[in-house]
Amino acid sequence: MSKTEYGEQMDSYDVQPGFGDKLETTEVESHNNDITTAGEGGLQRNLQARHLTMISLGGTIGTGLFLASGSSIKIAGPGYALIAYGLIGTMVYCFMSSLGEMTTYMPITGSINAYGTRFVDPAFGFMLGWVYWFSWSITLAAELVAAGLVISYWIPPTQCPSWVWAVVFIVVLTSLNLTTVKAYGETEYWLSLIKVLAVAVFIIVGFLYIGGAVGKGFIEEDGTVAPQPGSAVFNMGPFHGGFTGLASIFLNAGFSFQGAELVGIAAGETKNPRKNVPRAIRQVFWRILLFYILTITIIGVCIPYTDPVLGNDDGDIKSSPFTRVFVRAGIKVGGDIMNAVILVAILSAGNSGLYASSRALHTLAKEGSAPRFFGYVNRWGVPVYCVLATSLVGCLAFIVSLPQIGQGEAYNWLLSLSSTTGFVAWVGIAVNHIRFRMAFKAQGRNIQDLPFISHLYPYGPIYTILICVIILFGQGYTAFSPFSIKAFLSAYITLPFIVLLYLGNKFWCKTKILKLVDVDLDTGRSFIDTAMNVDETASQAEKKNSPWWKKIIHILA
Template sequence: MKDEIAHGEAFPSEKYEDAQALEDDIATGHNGEQGLQRNLKARHLAMISLGGTIGTGLFLASGGSIAEGGPGSSQVAYCLIGTMVYCFMSSLGEMATYLPISGSLNAYGTRFFDPALGFTLGWTYWLSWSVTLATELVASSVIISYWIPLETCPGWVWAVVFIVVLTALNLVSVKAFGETEYWLSLIKVLAVAIFIVVGFLYLGGAVGAPNPVPKPGPEIFKMEPFKGGFAALFSIFLNAGFSFQGAELVGIAAGETKNPRKNVPRAIRQVFWRIIMFYVLTILIIGMCIPHDDEALANSDGDIKSSPFTRVFTNAGISVGADIMNAVILIAILSAGNSGLYASSRALHTLAKEGNAPRFFGYVNRHGVPVWCVLATSLVGCLAFIISLPQVGQGAAYDWLLSISSTTGFISWLGIAFCHIRFRMAYKAQGRSIKDLPFVSKLYPFGPIYTLIVCLVILFGQGYFAFSAEKIEVKAVLSAYVTLPFVLILYFGNKFWAKTKILRLVDVDLDTGRSTIDVTTSTEEPKSKAATWWRRAVGVLF
């Protein structure tokens, strides 16, 4: 046993007197030195993945999507992105179950294809979530202004407050992060579930005004369902993509999850059809309850009263809907910011361990927290301070940040699909049996190929509207494509600087560190006490 465990580079056996001591240390989430710890439970992982995709993209941007493209185009866009998310998550699940590594996205790029790809994916993913953190903090100041006007308290004050709170939560321990995210995500999920129920009651005439005009249902949906044509559909894809970002947190968190061989597949099987259900039903209800030509639906001024969720509650006769949804959206913002800070800090930590970032970012304290990575990401989140200042203007800066976050997110998904193809090719080239994988993606090879095609079409087609206008809109073109040259510079720049080479399939390392995972999963988690009735109910529903 001792010699087998020694193959795992993160668990040097010479630090232990016997194999049993090492096995006990791994089972408790430690590795004999200060490092990341496996303290996330199955319920944390499931709710992190589910709640990570429910944020301002759903609560606020969904109304703008319907206003721009109509309910039909919005339904098509969200369904397409939803099925693509399921495909790449199945791919990530296969790799993350076989080799659960914190910051797995860049680690897989380095191991399965080319160190330059790992470098590129790592820094792109870090930028994506760091910018997302900034966008969520900007949104927080807008939401708070519903209760406290900006004239009374400037938006940057709330940005400071929230970034201090989120940084503190991430600096305590990964268990504190998981527990906080679990409860925040649970509130969001319950809010969406209640919205779906209220929406169907309103559509059926059980609640709301006796004779609303226009009458909710087919009468509203048939009002130009595919407004704006093909160009509008493309513009919705970015909003839909931004809304779904966060699903890949399962793979990022796998390296700090207890018994990943069991819990990662469970999270994927239990979560993603529910994500698709939430989004598809939500867009359907909004599209059938609120006319697409409703001026308030676009939410151009950021007023919470024009949130589609709030509008449906108000139309259904729930007068306190605005206050309730305001609180829920604020929770969604904090949750998304919390997830963003966690994900980006782990990506930066992995970059440091691979030698692609300054070495001090590899430091982890005794609680398993990469302190300097968390602080560095928080500094990027401080961009929210600048763009929340009235002198700069929230709208334009927020749109740019949203575009960067969305496009870098699609690039990360591209990386997952490509790495899965390389993983399978290497696995086959080395004469291994697919039956030996702890979790097999049944969608291969269709899933990763479908993901690659959809992501590439969206990335290169998002500027179609700007080019199709009578006069080319330079600002729109730059907003759409500014990240693509950045990614190319990262890849080819690192390849030139570090003289990296594309790995041959037979040379791909499929074993290092894997034996330590086998030891971890061989130690079963102690059976928990009988769950209370409300925990069982939550488990069945979510």
């Protein structure tokens, strides 16, 4: 594909004022006159830095932390759990740094697949876009299932069927995503803030329990006295299960961090992305790592890994390690508190999932890889048909999960298909970054001209690819001993599906890997906003004069 032909294809993005040489003028007017800055493809730049931070936090702090963290400690012990989560955390920092460099320079909505099309190969972007859309669409269905289970904690299914709550949830989520992106960002901000505050309270209570200030002499349900937290509990087995246990936790930890890349999806609808995207990426990494590492440490020190219910095999909120620490510390309503928090987490994850998948589908339509009508954006900057289509797919997947329809077996296969796609997206980010840097160099540009430089290149993206490939191919190791065809297909059926998407589009559309000198590094590029420093000073002054409770929120968010 020649550079001229590629430029004609990029014209399909219908870039509005706010990109290229006009961005500086438009953003200055936006700051001075308080008008909405137009984004790419008719979308609007209404997300602020705090929205970006919470969107990414909301995608990672969820049921994986609140419910599944206990099983990680049970399988491998607190020592191996800390190692696994720490290693995955460093990998998250690597690909977030790569994403930050690209999105700050070129803030395009649906950036993961858009960069694949722009920097690598249109077929690569096609594959990433559809895989990412499918993954979050099925995740939306999973959240609907989880919503019914959580509500049943208070209202049994015999009084109100679970599908009723699923309908309520999908209507609420769809309505939120059909409003302006600012409304979505504000909703996600407060939902995620509740989760962050819950984790912060848990950390405080955990330290009080470990220090002996609360929860002395707790009696278990079987009448035995629970062991006091501290080194005695941690030393019972910090490392358990050997390499097999570590490998299992390594995979689980990776799934827990998925969703951090949402900040890149939202970059195209963010005010002042040159300043806000790098800030959000730095904050998100350290806060996620802090929350996960501290949480795993506290659980490992408070509850022995031999605790029979720590694994939470039945998904019961009463078995959540968070709930058990609260109860042991003397907070008897711990179950109700955590159930409410998990309900908020489900709303948050569904909200972010519907947003991310609709933007990925919108980008596919603008690239010509999806029906053109999905590229329609209403006057509020919302891709209406993309939101409705994603909601419909989520509803269909939820229907398949009902016991009356195949006992939910088809839904299990859908979940297997979508479970590994997050790692594929991370590989895509790393590959896109490598190609971006190579094209930047091949075209004789100065790296110092980048508004945000990833100093981990090239080792960061290489490390990301290596870890993700190990996870993708190592996740089904249990299917070989003894060999189970069902477990094997469940673990690896996604991989040929991904290859088929890429090669199928490549064969059908006759695409080629782009020459580095033909890569478009200008369309959608961000430029310096001269009003930026004034706004930054005003923002800092506002934070300084805020009341104490707002300062706490600023620290957390």
